[in-house]
Amino acid sequence: MQRRRLVVRGVVQGVGFRPFVAGLARRLGLGGWVRNESGAVIIEAEGPAAALDTLAVALRRDAPPLAAVGDIEVVDCAPTGEATFHIDRSRQSGDGHASIPPDVATCDACLRELADPADRRHGYPFLNCTQCGPRFTVITALPYDRASTTMARFTMCDACAREYEDPADRRYHAEPTACPVCGPHAWVEGPDVADAPAATRHDSASAMAQVRAWLAAGRIVAIKGIGGFHLACDATDDDAVRQLRARKGRGAKPFALMVDSLDAARRLCVVSDAEALALQSRARPIVLLRRRADGAGLVSDAVAPAQDTLGLMLPYSPLHRLIVGDTPLVLTSGNRADEPIARTNEEARERLTTMADGLLLHDRDIHAVCDDSVVRVVLGAPVPVRRSRGYAPYPIALPFAVPAVLAVGAELKATCAVAQDREAWLSQHVGDMETVETLHAFERAAAHLLDLFAITPARVAFDPHPGYLSSRWARQWAASRGIPTEAVHHHHAHHAALMAEHGLPRASGMIGVVFDGTGYGPDGTVWGGEVFVGGYTSVERAAHLATTPLPAGDADVRHVPRLALAHLTAAGIPWGDTLPCVRACPDAERQVLAQRLARGLGIVASSSMGRLFDACAALLGLAQVATFEAQAAIALETAAGHAATASPLAAFAAPVEGDVMRCDPAPMLRDLVARLQRGEDVASLAAGLHVAVADAVVAAARHARARTGLDVVGLSGGVFQNVRLTTLAASGLDAAGFRVLLHRQVPPNDGGLALGQAVVAGTR
Incomplete structure (x- = not known):
């Protein structure tokens, strides 16, 4: 007989790991205990050596689906003769670096209970178990126990307590577990509700029914979910969608939709196998999907104006499952355009009543606000x-x-x-x-x-x-x-984030192509079309987009014809009256802009690829005003997707000054203008522009490889959310013998910058 102490680190709290260990140990005939500590799960197990060896292997091999086992430290201990195995009380320790899982979608077993009229949790919007439900949004501290969550104030009824203490039950030590008798409840406030909320406080089913009735009647409803409030309306109702857009101050930015099933998603959009997996994953993100050609009229045109994609998600909580039916719903963040998402009932009453006709509230507090995730499938x-x-x-x-x-x-x-x-x-x-x-x-x-x-x-x-x-x-x-x-620096952080998520060693280097809209460069100018060589400690420019004098200020970025006219000036192209971007600027505005460009007043030097895409969208007449970030660039990608063929455009000029290549779009722009004026198809020109930019990426990478010998290329920055450009660039790089890295764990846009900042600072 031996006794061993095993310290298990990783994502091992809040995932049913202790019940898993207890059940495993009992099947192996081991005695001892398991408990949470701040930084790990601690196990002491006693029994035959062979059984202890089996336990150590199974901890990693058979771990619960939500767990991610990292290090397992094993230390021999003196046997105590303990013959039974139990879950011990959690303890606080000095090491607080345990990881916890995110909130995950309702599991199939809980969904069956939700739909079963004979089950005591039938229709209950807050059911969950060890394999699903809220985690990050309700945890207030580690170790992960009910007392360290926003469920602490709900005392379990006898039935829930029996499940919680039963090793054979899937709710064994499921910390947020609850039922209609002892757990949170939902209610509604607003029109058509007598004596609200008292009359419905203990009848969540009535609240759900009222929300469905409001939505069917064209009302806008503020819904308290897992990580904050949403604003919802019927996505097929033009008036409701337009009212929501106006009340929220949304401009033309697309709304996300929630549909009840994968089949419903496929009625609206083309869904590949990889996209279906993303939609149905435990994360249940919003997935950006291409609209079906025969799907016109299935949702309001005001949902995603002038876009050929829709952002769809499936229900991820019991509450959403009880609300969403056959009709797609707009489900957008519960805030005005420039505010954070409402988190508490009080915030909703203060901030959302001018936007919503009714409120669906509940009494499970949200500790951490967490908006819906968004993904896009690129290269599978x-x-x-x-x-x-x-x-x-x-x-x-x-x-x-x-x-x-x-x-x-x-x-x-x-x-x-x-x-x-x-x-x-x-x-x-x-x-x-x-x-x-x-x-x-x-x-x-x-x-x-x-x-x-x-x-x-x-x-x-x-x-x-x-x-x-x-x-x-x-x-x-x-x-x-x-x-x-x-x-x-901004673009170094993009470069380093991609290296880190792919596990490149500390001393390694990479060719990093970083394209975005705006980033503060080390020389004080605006960067955004960069090709780097280097690693975590430092990078050097191997190539960059030629600098263009651009009008400064948010208003100029939103008024994209000004960007187009600045790019035309930099390329030596006259402002011909037939060009859409010229026609979109009144005479007086053009005169002021010309003076500013000539005198350098309110002008910044920019190497931004994002601004070049914006300018080309205006030049082709695809977008003249941007009410949300990247609207013009998205219009350019959308138009390219409608092209039967890509018009071949002149390549970027690529002079090398010292060791640095300057990728100048002037020849491409001159060719683009000439072809546009000859009446060539705008979609084909947009597609050709994508090819020209991808070719410039490959040329710059070849230059960097010749200079350094590096053959790994990473594509980062918000411009590489463009699926067409990313696919073309990655294919061209692959054909040229490069290993290509794309973001898979953090966004290529500024949402991934913090990771890059952390690893760069950590290496210095």
Whole structure:
């Protein structure tokens, strides 16, 4: 007889790991115990050596589906003669770096109970078990026990307690478990509700029925979900969708839809096998899908104006399953365009009643706001566009150890990250940090990560852009605690994030193609069309898009004809009256712009590929106003998707100055204008532009390889959310003998920057 102590790290709390260990140990005839500690699951097991060996192997091989076992430390102990095995009370320890799972979709077993009239949880919107339900949004501290969640105030009834204590039950130590007798309840407030909320507080079924009736009547409803509030309406009702767009201040930005099944998704969109897997995964993200050609009229045109894609998701909680029926629903974040998502009932009453006709509330508190995740399938696998519910705060394994770091990301698509040793944890998506309210939401997200994983940063990493709220906050926060800071340049962070998620070693290098809209360059200009060589510690430009003098300011970025006219000037192309971008600018505006460009007033030097895409969209007449980020570039990609063939355009000029290639789009732009004026098909020209840019990527990578010998190329930055460009570039690079890396764990856009900042700061 032997006794061993096993310390198991990884994602092992909140996933049914202790019940799994207890059941396994009992089947093997072992005595001892298992418990949660702040940083791990601790096991002491006693019995024959062969049984203990089997236990150690099975911990990794047979772990619960939501678990991700990392290190297992095994130490021999003195036998005590313990013959039975039990789950011990959790303890707080000095090591708080355990990982917890994200919120995951309702499992099949719980869905069967939800639909079974004979089951005591029939129609109950908060049922869950060890394999599904809320985790990250309800956990307040580690170790993971009910007392450390927002379920702490709900005392289990006798029936729930028996399940919770029964090793054979799938709710054995399921911390958020509940039922209609003892758990949270939902109610409605708004029109048609007598004496609300008291009359419906203990009748969730009545609340669900009222919400369905409101939606069917064309009403807009604010719905409290797992990670915050949504605003919902019938997606087939033009008036309801347009009202929601107006009340929310949404502009033309597409709405996400929730449909009840994969079959319903396929009626609206073309769904590949890889996209079906993403839709049905435990994360249940919004998946960006191409609309069916015969799907016109199945949802309101106001859902996604002028787009050939729809963002679809399937129900991921019992509450959503009880609301969504045969009709697709708009399900968008519960906020105005410039505000964080409403989290509490009080916030909803204060902020959402002017947008919603009714409220669906409940009394399970949300500790961490978590917006819906968004993915897009590229080359057969998902690329995150927004990493949040279903993914955060799942850890990212680092290829080397780093000291404790807090990284604060950038301004748009803000996230933060903490990293220590060989793991990094990214926060949920916070939003565009342009208001004090969003900054406060960011502060809560950062504090939650630091507290949850008990990390005291030795360094704080930030973007050096002088105007970012996140950077100012980082400097002030670090100074108040005497913590050193590290400025990590924007595009280097993109480059490093991609290297880290693919596990490239500390001393390795990569050719990094980083294309986006805006990033503060080391020379004080706006970068965004960069080809780097280097690694975590430093990078050098091997190539870049030729610099164009652009009008500065948000208004100029939104008024894309100004960008087009600036690019025409840089390429030496006259502003002909027949060009759509010229016609879109009144005479007086053109005169002012010409003077600004001539005198350099309010002008910035930019190498941004994102701005080039915007300019070409305006030049081709596809978009003249951008009411949301990348609207013009999306219009360009959409048009290219409708082309029968791609018009061949002149290649970028590629002079080499020193060791650096300057990729000049002027020849391509001149050819584009000439072909447009000859009346060539706009869609074919848009497709040809994508080919020309992809060819420029390959040419720049070849130049970098000849200079350094590197043959690994990574594609990062928000421009590589463009599936057409990414596919063309990756195919061309592959044919040229490169190994190509794409983002698979963090977004290529600024939502992934915090990871790159953390690893760069950690190597310095």
